[in-house]
Amino acid sequence: MPNEPVAVTCKVCGGHVHEFLDLGRQPLSDAFREPESVAPEFFFRLAVGRCESCTMVQLTESVPREKMFHEDYPYHSSGSAVMRAHFATVARRFLDTELAVPDPFIVEMGCNDGVMLATINQAGVRHLGFEPSNGVAEAARAQGIRVRTAFFEEETAARVRAQEGPAQVIYAANTMCHIPYPESIFRGVDALLAPDGVFVFEDPYLGDLVAKTSFDQIYDEHFFLFSGHSVRAMAEHYGFQLVDVDRLAVHGGEVRYTLARAGARVPSAAVAGLLAEEDASGLSDLTTLRRFGDSVLRVRDDLVALLRRLRAEGSLVVAYGATAKSATVTNFCGIGPELVSYVCDSTPAKQHRITPGKHIPVRPPTAFRDPYPDYALLFAWNHADEIMAKEEEFRRRGGQWISYVPDVRVL
Numbered sequence: 001m002p003n004e005p006v007a008v009t010c011k012v013c014g015g016h017v018h019e020f021l022d023l024g025r026q027p028l029s030d031a032f033r034e035p036e037s038v039a040p041e042f043f044f045r046l047a048v049g050r051c052e053s054c055t056m057v058q059l060t061e062s063v064p065r066e067k068m069f070h071e072d073y074p075y076h077s078s079g080s081a082v083m084r085a086h087f088a089t090v091a092r093r094f095l096d097t098e099l100a101v102p103d104p105f106i107v108e109m110g111c112n113d114g115v116m117l118a119t120i121n122q123a124g125v126r127h128l129g130f131e132p133s134n135g136v137a138e139a140a141r142a143q144g145i146r147v148r149t150a151f152f153e154e155e156t157a158a159r160v161r162a163q164e165g166p167a168q169v170i171y172a173a174n175t176m177c178h179i180p181y182p183e184s185i186f187r188g189v190d191a192l193l194a195p196d197g198v199f200v201f202e203d204p205y206l207g208d209l210v211a212k213t214s215f216d217q218i219y220d221e222h223f224f225l226f227s228g229h230s231v232r233a234m235a236e237h238y239g240f241q242l243v244d245v246d247r248l249a250v251h252g253g254e255v256r257y258t259l260a261r262a263g264a265r266v267p268s269a270a271v272a273g274l275l276a277e278e279d280a281s282g283l284s285d286l287t288t289l290r291r292f293g294d295s296v297l298r299v300r301d302d303l304v305a306l307l308r309r310l311r312a313e314g315s316l317v318v319a320y321g322a323t324a325k326s327a328t329v330t331n332f333c334g335i336g337p338e339l340v341s342y343v344c345d346s347t348p349a350k351q352h353r354i355t356p357g358k359h360i361p362v363r364p365p366t367a368f369r370d371p372y373p374d375y376a377l378l379f380a381w382n383h384a385d386e387i388m389a390k391e392e393e394f395r396r397r398g399g400q401w402i403s404y405v406p407d408v409r410v411l
């Protein structure tokens with residue numbers, strides 16, 4: 001008899017979580033190793049379920065946060081021109097619509113290298129970033145941005161409220177979905193937010209994940225996969241209200257959720273629109289999510305079959321972008337250096353190391369051109385347009401991209 005999955009309770013409401021997809025044993029997504037390292041790797045079971053009460057989709061096992069967000073956290077938000085433009089737009093929107101009070105104050109949790117707060121700082125507006133990973137926090141400080149190397153939680157937020165007064169905006173990008181203890185976050189927001197302030201966060205959207213079968217959005221850092229319905233339920237559970245939503249194209253499809261204190265603002269028509277769309281597609285239904293799980297298995301089988309065939313034909317196949325997402329793909333599909341010779345990545349901290357779990361060598365971007373491979377598996381598919389424009393020469397010389405989102409195809 002296989003082991004019965006242990007009963008898992010929802011990290012928001014305490015309801016029962018039904019597992020619908022098991023992605024197997026996975027390493028930490030950013031645990032790139034020295035090639036000669038013999039230290040044991042940390043693995044955990046990556047599986048996803050849905051709460052039968054509030055519909056929140058979440059991992060059934062969480063990784064201790066200190067293992068993920070540490071001194072050497074390798075992801076810099078300002079590494080992409082598209083993302084820099086995105087966050088400048090976010091900042092200008094806050095400056096135009098939310099900060100029109102005397103001496104406004106804006107707080108960001110998980111501010112990374114300060115890509116959003118840089119615009120706020122240039123406008124001379126009082127601000128504070130929380131960032132537990134000191135390497136990226138230092139990069140923000142170097143630009144004159146105020147940062148605390150700390151996790152945003154009830155205690156740290158209350159201390160800021162006592163010292164600096166209430167915040168008109170609390171913002172988080174690709175951070176809320178990382179945090180498996182939302183109660184402490186919401187208590188912190190409750191302590192720090194001005195009565196008419198907004199709590200705004202943007203994260204990968206379950207609707208895009210299901211529509212694109214982008215199962216690689218599921219990895220250690222993405223504990224929650226939010227939908228309009230589940231965020232509305234979470235907001236209400238903690239005394240807040242979902243008052244606006246924006247669909248975003250970044251990171252493969254996200255939604256920006258705007259929350260206010262219950263009764264403080266009138267919800268926009270966009271909220272009702274997103275909820276109606278989710279009802280129509282059955283996004284929150286367990287049957288939809290199980291069907292998504294079946295599609296994931298099909299993508300895995302197709303991708304492995306293609307890579308085996310190309311390798312058997314003698315083609316040079318490499319990968320592009322040693323992303324956090326790619327850990328899920330390589331480890332779930334069983335793709336190692338025997339199928340993908342190496343992966344090229346522009347992050348110096350990853351270069352000349354091997355990928356977590358499957359140990360594919362990571363080389364700098366110059367290796368991509370020396371020689372150009374026959375095929376390049378695009379792990380950084382969320383930056384596809386930017387990358388394909390940059391690597392036009394690869395295609396001109398007959399190279400072909402392999403994508404697996406929404407299905408496996410050679411481009």
Ligand SMILES: [Zn+2]
Nearest residue numbers: 010013051054
């Ligand atoms: Zn729940």
